[in-house]
Amino acid sequence: MLRGKWQAGTLIRRYKRFLADVRLKASNQEVTAHCPNTGAMTGCLESGADVWLSHSDDPSRKTAFTLELTRIDGHYIGLNTHNANRLIEEAIMKGRLGPALHDLHPEREVAFEGGRLDFRLGSYDQDHFVEVKSVTWMEGKGIGRFPDAKSDRAVKHLAHLAHLVKQGASGTLVFCVQHSGIKSVEPARDVDPVYAEALAQVVSEGVVCKAFKTQFRPPHAFVTKALPVHIR
Structure with missing residues (x-):
């Protein structure tokens, strides 16, 4: 079972293959998240969709957030390969x-x-x-x-x-x-x-x-x- 504190957000866009801009629902803050998926992700990323992010305190990381999950048309889709x-x-x-x-x-x-x-x-x-x-x-x-x-x-x-x-x-x-x-x-x-x-x-x-x-x-x-x- 995957565990951890995930934060809910709304996907703004994915770009440069491994990056995504997300607006956090709790704070309305816009953050950049790592998208750990090398594939085309066909049908998995839609602007405006609900997403969930994990957070890391590792100072060596370029982005503190990782894109983990989205929900499109009522279906959950795991984004972290x-x-x-x-x-x-x-x-x-x-x-x-x-x-x-x-x-x-x-x-x-x-x-x-x-x-x-x-x-x-x-x-x-x-x-x-x-x-x-x-x-x-x-x-x-x-x-x-x-x-x-x-x-x-x-x-x-x-x-x-x-x-x-x-x-x-x-x-x-x-x-x-x-x-x-x-x-x-x-x-x-x-x-x-x-x-x-x-x-x-x-x-x-x-x-x-x-x-x-x-x-x-x-x-x-x-x-x-x-x-x-x-x-x-």
């Missing part, structure tokens, strides 16, 4: 994702020859590697799509998982759904056809693909249930 790993890690430790994805002490940021993946689980005899992707783009009636921009890095992560599976390990791609309106997840073939084909290929080779939904109760968030993933 780093939270996806934190949410999934907690769920892994608490056994919320099922026995195959349960480990009290998952190893983070696992480096190996040729790459790096988010987690390695060691609760069983077989190594289990896990890569997490945050899904916030929704189209139609609850269809979550990934990626929202072409991502060579995401394709490489799929290749890493497939390579490890061929060597005898287990590999799982986890979509952490940070949009309360999403009911299922599918690859955005029109945005990145290479990723869509790579996902289908690695699944056929033994990589497992799962999606889990996040529930938001600002300033708290936690993973609740599995969602269907449609590869093709």
Whole structure:
């Protein structure tokens, strides 16, 4: 569960990719917040939308505030991609994702020859590697799509998982759904056809693909249930 004191505000604009101007509701003060998301954030940022910010006292930071959450058309959307790993890690430790994805002490940021993946689980005899992707783009009636921009890095992560599976390990791609309106997840073939084909290929080779939904109760968030993933 994510914790901390979040402040409510109204989004004025996002610019320079990593910055956003926000008017705080409590003080009416305009502040600049860090936007920790490298993607296009399609459908996630609208001027005038409700947002929530976390605050840091770290003097080395250029901005004290971080954009964490927004609410658009009644749906909460997590804007901090780093939270996806934190949410999934907690769920892994608490056994919320099922026995195959349960480990009290998952190893983070696992480096190996040729790459790096988010987690390695060691609760069983077989190594289990896990890569997490945050899904916030929704189209139609609850269809979550990934990626929202072409991502060579995401394709490489799929290749890493497939390579490890061929060597005898287990590999799982986890979509952490940070949009309360999403009911299922599918690859955005029109945005990145290479990723869509790579996902289908690695699944056929033994990589497992799962999606889990996040529930938001600002300033708290936690993973609740599995969602269907449609590869093709």
